[in-house]
Amino acid sequence: MKLQEKMFALVADWESGSETKKSFLSDKAVSLSKFDYWRAKYNKSKSCSGIATQNRGSDFREVLLRDIGSEKPSKLLELTTPLGLRITVFG
Numbered sequence: 001m002k003l004q005e006k007m008f009a010l011v012a013d014w015e016s017g018s019e020t021k022k023s024f025l026s027d028k029a030v031s032l033s034k035f036d037y038w039r040a041k042y043n044k045s046k047s048c049s050g051i052a053t054q055n056r057g058s059d060f061r062e063v064l065l066r067d068i069g070s071e072k073p074s075k076l077l078e079l080t081t082p083l084g085l086r087i088t089v090f091g
Contacts, residue, residue: 007038008045 007030014024014035025035077089 004038004041007035008042010035011039011042014039 010028010030014021017024021032021035025032073090075088075090077087079087081087
């Protein structure tokens with residue numbers, strides 16, 4: 001079995017359970033940083049194949065915007081970070 005197959009299987013096992021990463025990896029010979037590297041590759045490979053990914057433990061949130069067609073562009077979304085960065089989406 002290739003290293004990628006082994007690591008992808010490990011990531012899939014973790015994602016199907018309810019343990020924290022630290023707890024899950026406690027009896028495995030894999031560091032947290034190595035696991036995170038392979039988890040990112042695993043999620044990227046799933047998203048490239050059209051399978052939805054789970055962003056467990058991440059602050060990422062998908063925002064779906066409505067289709068406005070030929071209406072006049074208007075402000076659809078505005079985000080302001082705690083540091084004052086403002087992101088505005090017009091559509």
